[in-house]
Amino acid sequence: MPGIVIDGRELEAEGGQTVMQVALAHDIPIPAFCWHPALSIAGNCRVCMVEVEGRGLALACNLPIYDGLKVHTDTEAVRNQRKLTLQFLTLNHPVDCGICDKAGECLLQDYHYAHNGSPSTSIDPKVHATKHYSLGSRIVLDNERCILCSRCVRFTREVSGSNVLGIKHRGDTSLVRPAEGRSLDDDPYSDNVIDICPVGALLSRAFLHQSRVWYLTTTPSVCPGCARGCTIDVWHRKPEWRLQAVATHRNHTIARVTPHENPAVNGPWICNKGRDLAALVERPRALEPMVKGEVVAMDQALEAARQAIAGAQRPLALVSSWGSNEELDAFKEHLAPRFSCAVKEDHRQQPNEPGDDHLLLRADKNPNTTRARALFGETPAAVPEGTDLVLVWGEGFDFDTIPDGVATIVLGAFDAPENGLAAVFVPLSIHTERAGHFTNFEGVVSAFAPCFPPPATVADAETVFPQLAPQGATS
Numbered sequence: 001m002p003g004i005v006i007d008g009r010e011l012e013a014e015g016g017q018t019v020m021q022v023a024l025a026h027d028i029p030i031p032a033f034c035w036h037p038a039l040s041i042a043g044n045c046r047v048c049m050v051e052v053e054g055r056g057l058a059l060a061c062n063l064p065i066y067d068g069l070k071v072h073t074d075t076e077a078v079r080n081q082r083k084l085t086l087q088f089l090t091l092n093h094p095v096d097c098g099i100c101d102k103a104g105e106c107l108l109q110d111y112h113y114a115h116n117g118s119p120s121t122s123i124d125p126k127v128h129a130t131k132h133y134s135l136g137s138r139i140v141l142d143n144e145r146c147i148l149c150s151r152c153v154r155f156t157r158e159v160s161g162s163n164v165l166g167i168k169h170r171g172d173t174s175l176v177r178p179a180e181g182r183s184l185d186d187d188p189y190s191d192n193v194i195d196i197c198p199v200g201a202l203l204s205r206a207f208l209h210q211s212r213v214w215y216l217t218t219t220p221s222v223c224p225g226c227a228r229g230c231t232i233d234v235w236h237r238k239p240e241w242r243l244q245a246v247a248t249h250r251n252h253t254i255a256r257v258t259p260h261e262n263p264a265v266n267g268p269w270i271c272n273k274g275r276d277l278a279a280l281v282e283r284p285r286a287l288e289p290m291v292k293g294e295v296v297a298m299d300q301a302l303e304a305a306r307q308a309i310a311g312a313q314r315p316l317a318l319v320s321s322w323g324s325n326e327e328l329d330a331f332k333e334h335l336a337p338r339f340s341c342a343v344k345e346d347h348r349q350q351p352n353e354p355g356d357d358h359l360l361l362r363a364d365k366n367p368n369t370t371r372a373r374a375l376f377g378e379t380p381a382a383v384p385e386g387t388d389l390v391l392v393w394g395e396g397f398d399f400d401t402i403p404d405g406v407a408t409i410v411l412g413a414f415d416a417p418e419n420g421l422a423a424v425f426v427p428l429s430i431h432t433e434r435a436g437h438f439t440n441f442e443g444v445v446s447a448f449a450p451c452f453p454p455p456a457t458v459a460d461a462e463t464v465f466p467q468l469a470p471q472g473a474t475s
Ligand code: SF4
Pocket: 145, 146, 147, 148, 149, 150, 151, 152, 153, 176, 196, 197, 198, 199, 201, 202
């Protein structure tokens, strides 16, 4: 094991590591634009310079460690070099932070204040480039802000494999561009380049000029879009910055979704479907409990459902593969003894939607099939002959397969015609309104927390199930 000294500290390191990796593992900050822990080393931005005893300045990101290596990260020579590098990078940069979505989380801003702090030294007009270059339906590129670190290019080559992006021309006319007529729309992981771009050059169309990031906060969650169960951060408005008059729906809707790094599940990435969580969960809601299509109070609906369950001879329950571990456990404990149970696919792979792939995506478009099947088996979600009551929890079931005259109890979160046709309908909270855990296809359990309070007229499935048990009491 090589012995290495950084800033006077003797550090443990492994052969093959770089100075950057050892420093970061020991919480010694070294600035980096082009280096990213999940990408190959490009060594092009020069901001990571450190001073090596007996050798002078060197790039921390591509300097392999060796026995006896002594490094300093904060000498006068290092500070001068960082300042020069930042001055060079801002020579043609527009410094339009006032209208840039990256402001507040931009490495160029952060490093400028930490290591430069001086206005542009250029006496020549800045070189202009495309301010708004379309990279497809999801991303726009501001070439003036691009510092040509090549992170985005390497992502499409090394991680997503789409090979969509390249850099054309040379010097101060270099431009990131789609390669050979390809489109970022063909890359289901394209939006990761927005996160890893160290500046505000790659911008999400969905988030463009929607909010300053310092008005937002994050809640840790799990993407329900497929059986991978990627851990995510859901961004939403901070309570102290709630909007009072204009666009108040933004106080309780998702502003954006980013990966929550998790080596056990998704590493630092998610797919675009995970970014579009709002499209999955912010659909027209079913907010009123109903008995035979008539709106009633929740306790009346639960009592009617409880009586129907108690009186049924051969009841069938179709269990949701979107239920949390806690909800599935509650169903198993309180209702499974009364029912024949089968696990239902709430969502199915759509035409043109990727199935299993080399990176994250899974063909099973439900987050908790693993736990649901562990509890309720592999029985197909079909209605056996003689069934006299069907309880449908969640979405995705074809109600036309239920024989005429068989009563239904529907528990769901979204507006659907079958809600009003059911003997009883119970409105449930959605993913961003409740806490719980999902078990992904590899058995990894991840937690999600509520981002918003649920509407007063809906209930959490976990609290509903005990009240539906024949011996349970409504409240
Ligand atoms: S667009 Fe961003 S990630 Fe891509 S090369 Fe430019 S600065 Fe780097």
